[in-house]
Amino acid sequence: MTFELDRTAAVTPVGGGAYAADLDAGWVVGGGVNGGYVLAVATAALRAELAEVGHLDPVSASGYYLSPSVPGAATVRTRVLRTGGRRSTVAATLSQEQDGVEVDRLTVLAVLGAVADGGAPASDAAVEAVRRQPAPVDLPPVEQCVSASDAPDGGRLAPPLMQRLDLRLDPAYAGWAVGRPSRAGVVQGWMRLADHRPPDPWSLLVVVDALPPVSFDLGLPGWAPTVELTVHVRQRPVDGWLRVRHATRTVAGGSFEEDCEVWDEAGHLVAQSRQLALLPRAPRGRS
């Protein structure tokens, strides 16, 4: 527990499958506490619940966001739905007390198991023969990318979340920070946790939701609430920088999907996520 993420996303068992957590103000961004961090807290409780059977890595996790989380005490209630030899299916709901009433923030379905190393051989030759992955996104060198400390007054790059991460944005898609969005619907860059905590399957839950939303790059700077976020952790990352790309291809009917892909320094695709988010309304007077 020497790294910040492990410290701020820690949970304490309180019996009956319930866990106490304390959402840290350092992860506040936009409309509340960052959704990936809240998902990691809920999943920390699921890992604790499955520690005995050794299913510690999130293989798949779907979070449905019920209300914006706020810093402070939270309770995670877990339910084990199915335990198998290699993986278990589990559910969790994270809630917070608000004016004396328990309010649900996030409900999660997940499969936990063991995520394989990228170099691990496939189970047989026929499977090995079809191994494939998308090529890592091409990014300028880290030192040519844009970090929060490059912004004169911090501006949009300055929420507390940005101090938890060492994020270097590809300048080709960072113009929204100075009012010149590319309108490509892309945000991408290099990322690692600020204290250089090595990435693992669990910390990737934070990584997939930590970039600024692609709606900023569309020229829609308002809050874009997440309806649902599903993460698939595909391989165990090696230590080092991660390449992270967010993109949208469908902006219609009041919503957009934000697809995230994450590659590790070995060039392996280590996680994919998709979230469905609601389009922000344009600021008054600008529509």
Next chain:
Amino acid sequence: MTFELDRTAAVTPVGGGAYAADLDAGWVVGGGVNGGYVLAVATAALRAELAEVGHLDPVSASGYYLSPSVPGAATVRTRVLRTGGRRSTVAATLSQEQDGVEVDRLTVLAVLGAVADGGAPASDAAVEAVRRQPAPVDLPPVEQCVSASDAPDGGRLAPPLMQRLDLRLDPAYAGWAVGRPSRAGVVQGWMRLADHRPPDPWSLLVVVDALPPVSFDLGLPGWAPTVELTVHVRQRPVDGWLRVRHATRTVAGGSFEEDCEVWDEAGHLVAQSRQLALLPRAPRGRS
């Protein structure tokens, strides 16, 4: 209730948020009853539960598959997690009695609301300006595609599921049916329900999981169990044929993602889904 899907996926309230269903043998394929059909049955119960507030369309649905469903009686238990003005977040678990014991088959988190028409104008000009979607997949004309009735003895195209659908596969990616997979990891074609039931947001839950798995086109004909399937319904489809494309880009670490995109006859992207599935093992003696 004149169409087959409505008839075979119907649910009857039995009180306390529970619904009785009868999984139809006509939807059997591979290792059990088709996952998209089972998701549609569970969602039918959620729609019934939310009928009073008028939230009838699945906007997002994540199904986690716990055990293979079999034809016969099933119970869907629903829970309303959050009701809002425009959408509600809900959960359902579908179970079946097996040797006197209740066994869970599928657990679902979903958001239901009202899915907009493709032609509906965006809420403001700034949002309208960024409207976009992927172009409909290019397919040969329906009559140049391959249907189940083209296979000499039916072969792999003949499970009961294939009689529920009028499916015309793009021959470029149908070679697996005669032992010559393209190995591109793609399956695509035209689809409609066999009795020409007009598509709607709910029936798209079946559409996204009804094509043969892309693992067939990779040359891996075994059963590829679904870990998780998330569907986002993006627009209300117009009546007519649907273009459906399944593809995988990442085959590694014992799993693959199967991304599905569905366009209606007006050329609008109406649904997207992603499932995480486990790679089948190669048949013995062939690896």
